[in-house]
Amino acid sequence: MxxxxxxxxxxxxxxxxxxxxxxxxxxxxxxxxxxxxxxxxxxxxxxxxxxxxxxxxxxxxxxxxxxxxxxxxxxxxxxxxxxxxxxxxxxxxxxxxxxxxxxxxxxxxxxxxxxxxxxxxxxxxxxxxxxxxxxxxxxxxxxxxxxxxxxxxxxxxxxxxxxxxxxxxxxxxxxxxxxxxxxxxxxxxxxxxxxxxxxxxxxxxxxxxxxxxxxxxxxxxxxxxxxxxxxxxxxxxxxxxxxxxxxxxxxxxxxxxxxxxxxxxxxxxxxxxxxxxxxxxxxxxxxxxxxxxxxxxxxxxxxxxxxxxxxxxxxxxxxxxxxxxxxxxxxxxxxxxxxxxxxxxxxxxxxxxxxxxxxxxxxxxxxxxxxxxxxxxxxxxxxxxxxxxxxxxxxxxxxxxxxAVGSGWGALEVLRAEYKLPGTPFDESTLGTEQAPWLELLRSGAFPEPCEVAPPGPTLVSRNWRDMLETAPARPLTEYHLGVAQWHEGDRAQAVRSWERGLERALSRWPLLRCLAVADAVEGHLERAADRYAEAFDDLCQERRDDGAAWTAATAALGREAISGLLAADRPEAARAVWDRLHETTRAEGRFRLVEAQIRYAEGDIAAVRAVFDEGFEAADLREGAEPLGDLWAAATGGEEIPARYDFRLRP
CATH class of the missing domain: 2.70.98.10 (Beta-galactosidase; Chain A, domain 5)
Known part of the structure; x- marks a missing residue:
């Protein structure tokens, strides 16, 4: 044939x-x-x-x-x-x-x-x-x-x-x-x-x-x-x-x-x-x-x-x-x-x-x-x-x-730089909602503020897009994206200044607070990072409009990160407060059962940690080389042999 x-x-x-x-x-x-x-x-x-x-x-x-x-x-x-x-x-x-x-x-x-x-x-x-x-x-x-x-x-x-x-x-x-x-x-x-x-x-x-x-x-x-x-x-x-x-x-x-x-x-x-x-x-x-x-x-x-x-x-x-x-x-x-x-x-x-x-x-x-x-x-x-x-x-x-059709990011780059790439057309028809604000920045020189309250979209971080953000009107969302691009470039001090400027006028504060919390944690300021994580999560809970996929994903992601930041600062009560405000369906996910066990361990409730393991869970997003299950099991049991279902060790 x-x-x-x-x-x-x-x-x-x-x-x-x-x-x-x-x-x-x-x-x-x-x-x-x-x-x-x-x-x-x-x-x-x-x-x-x-x-x-x-x-x-x-x-x-x-x-x-x-x-x-x-x-x-x-x-x-x-x-x-x-x-x-x-x-x-x-x-x-x-x-x-x-x-x-x-x-x-x-x-x-x-x-x-x-x-x-x-x-x-x-x-x-x-x-x-x-x-x-x-x-x-x-x-x-x-x-x-x-x-x-x-x-x-x-x-x-x-x-x-x-x-x-x-x-x-x-x-x-x-x-x-x-x-x-x-x-x-x-x-x-x-x-x-x-x-x-x-x-x-x-x-x-x-x-x-x-x-x-x-x-x-x-x-x-x-x-x-x-x-x-x-x-x-x-x-x-x-x-x-x-x-x-x-x-x-x-x-x-x-x-x-x-x-x-x-x-x-x-x-x-x-x-x-x-x-x-x-x-x-x-x-x-x-x-x-x-x-x-x-x-x-x-x-x-x-x-x-x-x-x-x-x-x-x-x-x-x-x-x-x-x-x-x-x-x-x-x-x-x-x-x-x-x-x-x-x-x-x-x-x-x-x-x-x-x-x-x-x-x-x-x-x-x-x-x-x-x-x-x-x-x-x-x-x-x-x-x-x-x-x-x-x-x-x-x-x-x-x-x-x-x-089949892929993403619109290639089309955006071709429009920006007028690249000639015979054989691999990145057509304007593939541009979508994620590229729309960046297309507006490219054409007008200004990054648009959102028409409705929603989690921010993706940030572009290459030098060309960073230069456009630096010359765009300094609106809160622009400062947010500019800070992310500066952070990626390695200019951390300037990134923090951009996020702080954006925070002064932002109606949606939690994305900026979260970025500042990460910056604090990276610099070893765990208490200040914990404060900002707690404030960011509180702001998100007040701002979220529904239980749709976008807001649920934002709440789960920020909640998990905030709990980790609060536990790093030895504040299990505050971590528990974040846990209690997560969606019930989120708390039932296997990856969050592991988070629950970590909170229980920080609270000193070893029996409750063991109960979470005994009930059984599957932390779906375990990473290659990561050993959080084995580490927590060993800490909670005094070194008992880890059950096979939780054993993901790739080394002796």
């Missing part, structure tokens, strides 16, 4: 992601993938330079997505399917363009780990993420903020004259447009994926990219390397031999007890590839042109915490998975410089591979040689290079039929 691109519908048990958290994320992200200073010693010079290059100061202008729960209902999801006679790829345009499934039709084999549910968990940089398939990670170290966000999609003419699926969006952490073209030549066993990241600005930009493939964990993972950089919680990075290190063959995911990343040190000049093959020698292989030098294996580990995370991300009875990845840098701790007015582009290829099982599961050198040979038979390196050249010639082709 000829290659086709079509719409379809997939029904899965889905836990909704919920509304965005309206509080701007002013604190730097807590990143479990940051190496400690000792680990940086002895790194190769280029790696050391890129590990320290432009780390995130904050998640701004992106907002947190942390209001999801654990209740799943069958939900129809719009999909895009690209298919020929041999492969069928199913894409979720509403979830970052994730490839949910890659089916090899002649054998009926699913080449990926296909999660039977869509359960958000706290792994993306901004919160909600889910496991399975192939995801496109762009932005900064971690899972992309687009994990649960829509992207633009359209039908495009492929290099061979058939159909190709184009995905594109504006990545907001680094302010860069990118595209992902899925091309499946007629009768091919390999899905080609052309990737392009452009820097339209007048200064260099840090770039991060890792293509992340989930595969069943009962595989051997192979890559052309005899050494790897191993990274594990909390912050350890060291070079280890491949395949055996610390007494076990780590290329088999079930042979690791604890969570770890293995970044294969692929030699210069070697063909770039990684494969995950089962006991019979069958499985998935990924290869690429030379630009993406990194290849990685991630394992959850067989310890109780790793098993709990695996269960947490799917449903009982589902097999475990590992991740194999391909990235621009040698490790995910690095960011790569992209000069002004230039681009990165490359081609990846995904498909089935079959090799002799006795060799695949034997000596490492023989296993790699066999895999390399079978890959050369199935898809020679020259064919990948030729496909890249053919695709790149079509990368600027304007899309045809629009199949």
């Amino acid at each position: 000829k290659t086709t691109v079509r719409r379809d519908v997939l029904t899965l048990p889905v836990a909704p992601t919920g509304p965005e958290n309206p509080l701007p994320p002013l604190r730097p992200p807590g990143d479990p993938h940051t190496p400690d200073e000792r680990a940086k010693n002895g790194l190769p010079r280029d790696m050391a330079r890129q590990v320290g290059y432009e780390p995130l100061r904050s998640l701004l202008p992106v907002r947190l997505l942390d209001g999801y729960g654990r209740k799943r209902t069958d939900t129809p999801l719009g999909t895009l399917v690209i298919e020929n006679g041999r492969l069928r790829a199913t894409v979720l345009p509403g979830y970052g363009g994730r490839v949910h499934s890659l089916l090899h039709k002649p054998t009926g084999r699913e080449l990926l780990y296909r999660n039977p549910v869509l359960q958000p968990a706290g792994f993306a940089l901004n919160g909600a993420w889910f496991s399975g398939g192939i995801e496109w990670n762009i932005g900064a170290t971690g899972h992309t903020t687009l994990s649960c966000a829509p992207v633009h999609a359209a039908r495009v003419t492929a290099p061979d004259g058939g159909e190709m699926l184009r995905l594109w969006e504006w990545e907001r952490l680094r302010d860069l447009p990118f595209q992902v073209d899925l091309w499946l030549p007629e009768d091919s066993d390999f899905l080609h994926v052309g990737v392009r990241i452009r820097n339209p600005h007048e200064k260099p930009a840090p770039v991060y990219w890792w293509s992340n493939m989930a595969v069943p964990e009962e595989r051997r993972v192979l890559a052309p390397a005899d050494e790897a950089w191993r990274f594990a919680h909390p912050g350890g990075l060291r070079r280890v031999p491949v395949p055996v290190s610390d007494g076990a063959d780590r290329t088999y995911p079930p042979r690791s007890e604890y969570s770890a990343d293995y970044f294969f040190d692929v030699p210069d000049g070697a063909r770039r590839w990684i494969a995950a093959l089962d006991e019979d020698g069958h499985g998935l292989v990924q290869t690429s042109t030379d630009l993406p030098r990194g290849r990685k294996l991630f394992v959850w580990g067989t310890g109780s915490g790793g098993r709990r995370w695996q269960e947490w991300l799917t449903e009982p009875g589902t097999g475990g998975y590992a991740e194999i990845q391909s990235g621009l840098a040698r490790t995910q701790l690095e960011h790569v410089r992209l000069d002004a007015g230039t681009e990165f582009s490359w081609l990846e290829s995904y498909g089935p591979l079959s090799a002799r099982a006795d060799l695949v599961h034997g000596d490492w050198a023989d296993a790699c040689a066999e895999t390399r040979a079978r890959l050369a038979d199935a898809l020679p390196g020259e064919a990948v290079d030729a496909a890249y050249v053919a695709w790149l010639a079509r990368a600027d082709t304007e899309p045809g039929e629009v199949l």
Whole structure:
């Protein structure tokens, strides 16, 4: 059959992601993938330079997505399917363009780990993420903020004259447009994926990219390397031999007890590839042109915490998975410089591979040689290079039929700077209510005050938007947004002055008070931060107009943050007062049952803490590497063994 691109519908048990958290994320992200200073010693010079290059100061202008729960209902999801006679790829345009499934039709084999549910968990940089398939990670170290966000999609003419699926969006952490073209030549066993990241600005930009493939964990993972950089919680990075290190063959995911990343040190000049093959020698292989030098294996580990995370991300009875990845840098701790007015582009290829099982599961050198040979038979390196050249010639082709629509932020940036981005149109028709006040600022020079009382919308923080805010009339909402942009830039004293000026005339005081409370807490002024948190929450409760999604999300977010600030100042009575004013449905959420237990502990009511645990709860937005459940359990019980349902530890 000829290659086709079509719409379809997939029904899965889905836990909704919920509304965005309206509080701007002013604190730097807590990143479990940051190496400690000792680990940086002895790194190769280029790696050391890129590990320290432009780390995130904050998640701004992106907002947190942390209001999801654990209740799943069958939900129809719009999909895009690209298919020929041999492969069928199913894409979720509403979830970052994730490839949910890659089916090899002649054998009926699913080449990926296909999660039977869509359960958000706290792994993306901004919160909600889910496991399975192939995801496109762009932005900064971690899972992309687009994990649960829509992207633009359209039908495009492929290099061979058939159909190709184009995905594109504006990545907001680094302010860069990118595209992902899925091309499946007629009768091919390999899905080609052309990737392009452009820097339209007048200064260099840090770039991060890792293509992340989930595969069943009962595989051997192979890559052309005899050494790897191993990274594990909390912050350890060291070079280890491949395949055996610390007494076990780590290329088999079930042979690791604890969570770890293995970044294969692929030699210069070697063909770039990684494969995950089962006991019979069958499985998935990924290869690429030379630009993406990194290849990685991630394992959850067989310890109780790793098993709990695996269960947490799917449903009982589902097999475990590992991740194999391909990235621009040698490790995910690095960011790569992209000069002004230039681009990165490359081609990846995904498909089935079959090799002799006795060799695949034997000596490492023989296993790699066999895999390399079978890959050369199935898809020679020259064919990948030729496909890249053919695709790149079509990368600027304007899309045809629009199949899905992403955000309006790219359209706003194109309007502001008049960027020319052939192949990835950011049309004005995609502008929405969130972009409207910024469009008004762009056109009139003034940021509009709201027509009705509501939580503030998102803030733009790049230098160009900050300059416009600084010259706009100094109204309270303008001062609020200006302060957020100044804070992101690192000008904290000026940010505080802007928020204080806004507070003098603001009718809606709680957004400014909350920002000032964060500033106080960061500077160690815990008592003043607590006062401002309490005042901010009181003002919000008086101002909120209804129990709709926006106000409920604001009350939950500010209430949770205020309780944390009040407990940090050793004021459990005030924290209890905030708790009592939360919505009843909010207090019943698992993440707030944990907050309740924390308040009880601060009050000294250890029996009540134990009762919360015994009743059972699920704190839906637990973060990777965070251990609040284990810490609170240990403190409340004197060190009793934590129950399995609360054990999310990823280290010994």
